[in-house]
Amino acid sequence: MDDLPSELVVKILNRLNDSADLARSRVASKRFNSLWREVQTVNLLCTLSRYSKSRSTSVTPFKTVFRNLIEDSRNVRVVSLGVDKALSGMSFDDLIEDDSDELYLTDIEFVRVWLPRVRDELEMLSISDFWIQSCWRRSDVLALVSSNCSKLVKLEVKNAWLSVVGLTQMPNLRHLTLEFIRLDDENLEKVNDCFPFLQVLNLIGVGGLKEPKIHFLHLKSCHWTVSNAPLSLAIVAPNLLELRLKCNKPKSLVLETPKLVKFYLSVENAEGVSFSELGELDTLEVISPDLYRLITNTRFGNKIRKLAVDSVKSIEDSDRLKFGLGTLLEAFPGIASLTLSHVTWSNIKTHFQSEGLVHMKGTDTALKQITARVQTSDYTDVSFIRSILNNCRGLTDMRLMIHQDTETRVRDLLISAxxxxxxxxxxSWGTWAEGGEDIWVSNGT
Structure with missing residues (x-):
């Protein structure tokens, strides 16, 4: 290691996944200690093991370790500070001291100590707090960061209660992630105002919202997972290209996203879902037990080429006579690739058994590929597949995943037929199982 160029050693130190290793290396090596000031990345994670040891032995406090790493730095551009996901499963009963703040990482007094040392060059900041210690303490860390870090491009905060009082504009910020956050900004007005040039926004499990509206002129990608409370949701983003939206029973959903190309939508009840046609949409993934109402009442546009559908559960008898493969192809006439979950495959096969393939476009269909998970394999699948191929003359690629519990004899008969x-x-043939990865076992003609 002593023979390596200093530039290479610094690159190695910057790539360490845990800066605790860096702290130990400074003690073990004079050269590492001398080059420490050149390190640009500090990444410190409190593991479950370390937390458990701190409860019973004399271990240097986690915050102290972090402050020591920051203290001598002069070129830090990336700071990532957090607790391991394993700690998220702990309850208040697991704590010895309910009022401890050793892992309260969005503590404004703690951040005030170290942030001034790195603020001038800081480009990326990630803080993943310990929810048990942070959920009942409101933090003004957003205001502190916004007033100190003018070069910040990416900001992530997780597992905390955040105030927006004093939050100021951050014109250089391009990427914002708030995950499992209690946010005192019920309509997202302050968030919209203070990050005007945001391009990537992730709001995962953000609570405290009432009538939230996302309004960003430069936003390109958005991932929004909304709580179960029924809310009126709105997204106004004229340059948005990709949207992942998961909600339960929205009162209403307004989308003003004319350039949207990729859309992932998961919704429990689609009664309040209605929006203007998405004229540029190319790829759509829909997960909903209310699928029939969603696809018949919503204008997704006629440019969709890739469609993935998951009904989540078996369709009720009242809808079973309505929802078939023809329903999908009529609603999305331009799709070339169709992916079906095992529940959706079962639903449309049941429809076929009672109604046949209705509303089919015949040789006019653009469909070329079907990828599907099959729960049970029997002759009804063979009849269903043959009918699809007879009606969709352009279909040349079938990718079928058979459940791993299917008998080998039954599976072989299906493949042969x-x-x-x-x-x-x-x-193409493969196997699938609940909670597991798809395994492709054969490809060919």
């Missing part, structure tokens, strides 16, 4: 009678189709 499909491949022998449809030589024009390229077949």
């Amino acid at each position: 499909c491949t022998m009678s449809n030589p024009r189709v390229r077949w």
Whole structure:
């Protein structure tokens, strides 16, 4: 290590996943200690093991370790400070001292100590707090960061109660993540005003909202997971290209996103979902037990080429006679690729058994590929697949995942019946299981 150029050693130190290793290396090596000031990244994580030891032995407090790392620095541009996800499963009963603040990392007094030392060059800041110690303490850390870090480009805060009082504009910020946050900004007005040039926004499990509206002129990507409370949601983002939205039962949903290209939508009840046509949408993934109402009442646009559908649960008898493959192809006539969950496959197969393939476009369909998970395999699947291929002449690629618990004999019969009678189709076969990864076992014609 002594023979390596200093520039290379600094690069190695910058790539350490845990800066606690860096602190130890400073003690073990004079050269490491001399080069420490050149390190640009500080990444410190409190693990469950370290937390447990701090409860029973004389271990240097976590905040002290972090302050010591920052103290001698002069070139830090990235700071990541947090607790391990394993600690998120702890309850108040697990704590020896309920009022401890050793892992209260958005503590304004703690941040005031170290932030001034790195603020001039800081470009990325991530703080993942310990919810048990932070949930009942409101923090003004957003205001402190906004008034000190003029070069900050990326900001992440997780597991905290945040105030927006005193928050000022951060024109250089491009990426904002708030995850599992109690936020005192019920309509997101302060967030909209203070990050005018934001391009990436992630709001995951942010509580305290009433009538939230996301309004950013430069936003390109948004991931919004809304709490279960019924809210009126609005997104006004004229340059938004990609949206991942998960909500339960929205009172209403307004989308003013004319350039949207990729849309992932998960919704429990689609009664309040309605918006203007998304004329540029190319890729759509929909997860909803209220699928029929969603696709018939909503104008997703006619440019969609890739569609993924998950019904979540079996369709009730009242909707079973309405929802078939023809319903999907009628609503999305331009799709070339269709991906179906095992529940959706079962629902449309049940519809086929009673109604046949209705509303089909025949040889006019643009559909070329179907990827589907199959729960059970029997002759009804063969009949269903043959009917699809007869009606969709352009379909040349079938990718079927069979549940891993299916008997080998049944699986082999399905594969043989499909491949022998449809030589024009390229077949791919695999297995799937709940909570597991898809495993492709064969590809070919």
